Amino acid sequence: MRDFSYYRASSADEARHAALQSGAMLLAGGTTLLDLAKCGVMEPETVVDITHLPGLGRITVDAGGATIGALAKMGEVADHAGIRAAFPAVSESLSLAASAQLRNMATIGGNLLQRTRCSYFREPDVFPACHKRNPGSGCSALGGVTRNHAVLGTSDTCIASYPGDLAVALVAFDAVVELGGRTISVDDFFLTPGNTPERETVLERGEMITAITVPASAAAKNSTYLKVRDRQSYEFAAASAAVGLEFEADGRTVRDIRVALGGVATKPWRARNVEQALTGKVLSPETVEVASRLAMEGAVSHGANHYKIELAPRVVARAILKVGGLV
């Protein structure tokens, strides 16, 4: 590991200012930064420790929604009674992620910014070609072992999947990232790789996530996060779905539905086409199955990840049926 200087910020402004320096990186829970520094992927010259900033760990939930401070721990949010009541999918996405030890360390802001698990991204010595790491160098994943790579939102430059769970739930419920000076929806916060896979979010140098707000909704209250994977625990999703549902007064017709996918795309993936197909429809296993297939519109496989195209709609369908009370 390369030597770096350590700076403990005592205010958010100070942290932002310090982060403007070239080679500076913010340190919160450290679960991504330390891991990738050991892999030789991240080489901070200055680590700006923001864990002592006051007030950024607060979680508040009221009738309008939830505000989650960027430094709140994954485990705290997952177990928060208000979050569990108003946003079950958010709570579940966190408790199904990582391990208990990591959830006790990792912060919400850092969780959003976690990097891909693409093996080729993580091993620079052996696979120098990676546009994400080193723009213009190529993509080692294309033609390689692609079982865990994305099928949606990919480009010729990058097929790395976004590995997180929480952001998938947040995207489904129109959550907003607060960056101090500005706010942006979680959906717009993340970028697909296009020709600039090195740019994963709209975050500018010197910007810092301070909080995430999630508006309350009937769909968010009746929601779930379904995560499918080979190992029962502590594995990234083969495919996952965050789904919320509100019926009309008849208890059968869809008034509002939210669907987002994880484990299959280059960013947390809102499946608006599935939502549109079901809004105003009477929910039935058949309509759900047909609509869920739309989630894979535009999907491209790269060999071993082909199964995701088959799997993901099934995960979506099961999650919808579950919140719809049909399974």
Add this chain to the structure above:
Amino acid sequence: MTIMEPRKHGDASDGTVGGRQTRFEGNLKVTGGATYALEYPVEGLAYAILVQSTIPAGRVVSVDAEKALAAPGVLMVLTPDDDMGLLVASDWGGNRPENQPYYPLPRQVQYNGQSIAAVVAESREQAVEAARLICITYEQTPHVASFNDTAAGEGKVMDNLTSGWGDAEAALADAPVQIEGEYSTPREYHVAMEPHGLTVKWDGDQITVWEPSQWSHGMARSYSEWFGIPYENVRLISPFIGGGFGSKGAALAHGAVAAFASRKLGRPVKLALTRPQNFTNYGGRAATRQRIKIGATEDGILQAIVHRGASETSTYADWPEQTGAATPILYKVENFSSQHRVVPVNAVTPGALRGPGKNPSAFGIESAMEELAYKLGMDPLELRLKNYADHDYQSGKPWSTRRLREALTEGAEAFGWSKRSHEPRSMRDGNQLIGWGIGCGTFPVIQAPSEAMIRILGNGRVEVVSGAIDMGQGTYTILAQTAAEVFGIPVDQVEVHLGDSRLPGAAIAGGSMLAGSILGAVHKAATAARDELIGLALNDEKSPLRDTGANTLTFSGGRIAAPRDQGPSLTLSELMAALGRDEIEILRNTLPEGATAQEQHQAWTSMAKVQGPTMGEYSMHSWCAHFAEVRVDEDFGTVRVSRIVSAFDCGRLYNPRLVESQWRGGIIMGIGQALLEEGLVDQRNGRTVNGNMGDYLVPTNADVPHIEVISVGVPDYGASALGGKGVGEVGIVGVAPAIANAVFHATGKRVRDLPITLEKLI
């Protein structure tokens, strides 16, 4: 430095052989008091880091280490240009080529991830950073990434593994019912909790190596041979090991590098492999494939088995993962043919991993037997019982003990097998399909001599002293129990010193041979020490027991007395005091009488004196039958093992609590093998791309269901002095096919290539 502090255990609830004594060193481990190889507080340490190849095949043309050498704290860079002056050490059999140089950092690149340079610095961080500054120029040559590579070819037949009797091909052709399948297993890895690494220190021409070891004497021999120093000059210390599973039985190249660096620098050196390096610096289980054809009558009597298997090996050594190891002995069959090939690929030479050979072999034959059962429309349990082998058809010898029938029937009873419905997809719970499957397993009884010392101390404590090791399997505990039983004392009056090559010689903790071997030696030494004490107590004029007129003494409840209570009873310390003795020390081994010093050395440091399962009158093996229940979510293809019942015949159990723990450990590894574990190789450059614990998946607690284990064994005194057969390896053998068979029963889909990941079922 005191290397081995006295150890006491907590609960002395049942400290005789066969008792459920809790783990002797358990408190030390859970309180952090047990010191592992990389934790020894050696002063003045330098830190070594390995640099590995990033190409699969070729040659190192040059190593530019200028920048690395200029980096802060760097003490030394070793490259293929450095002739370390080492000589090749003996192989497992103790055979050694004359004066053949050994290059632990070779110029020839044989696989991606091979260690080719090392950096030593004042701190590990400095070494890591400097290692990244090293620039290697290669001359790359074509490679073979795996045995599925078209360039790999068919490989070479291992003649010593070819086996057959009757006329298998003809009998197969004549059989009215035939099945055929090809079964494969991927590269699998040990993933021991404690990674490999060592601390090494020279004092003149004496070397001390703190390194996790399944065989302190064998590894000490390698160091002495590499460096051309007398065996006695090497001390390898390994009192605690965080799991080995076959990976820690031999000294490895990184050990030679660290020892050389230490000698050259004149400083102790610590070298810790990174977790990814634990996937490339030594070999896991080789990838295998095997084609099995079975012929049977319509009522399910086996007529013939034809088996053709292959496993990957490296381009520089042949290591067969014998796919035909269990095939010939599980069932009665009059016509049999088996052949195994090794296919060289550009990978590190594979190694032994729990249940070597038997494990993938059982996946093949036990999957094939269930395929036959379904083809016949017969209960797979009935098919197995119907073809029960009354003797070993391969060697022609009778079994010493074989309670596989009882394992099958008692396991079936405990599992509730009779409630099974035969048809695939016929058992369901909500949207989960339920399936049941059986997998039998076996592992040979391998016998080896050992030596042990017993010391009776003046304070009444008894010490067991042996170079044998405990990697978690329970050596400390069962040796304490053995001594406690012989002297009739509580276990907490016993001390056990293990894991040091300076201590009396012992067999390798591998092939499930250590317990049977070392218990024999400890029992022999302990009874000899007791006899010596009895002799003194009855004859020494200072002894209060001399005038009892007894011709022997009893040792019970911590007291020594004449058999019918004539005269006094004394504790060990009272008797020792009366005799005026500070210590009685007895050394015994289980070699034939009159073995020379050279033969003894050979016995502890090579496999030369090891006896296979059929080298005597009998054919001797451990046996087991696993019953697995799975729940499959058919939409997602996810398999969850919901229940396992396993019945074992491992002879007498020296400590059922620890044996059950080892069986469960094997079963859990089997769950990983069945559902999760697979080294993924990038065909383009031969690199294993998931060599870390985030991507190479082993079971978590959440993946482990209730596991019921049952012992159906009886003492087998042909197998070992105290009647036990091996328990460590057999637990995993047969688990994967039991789960694969259950998956078939649940879904109707036969997965013949492990692991059974979800995409294979959707």
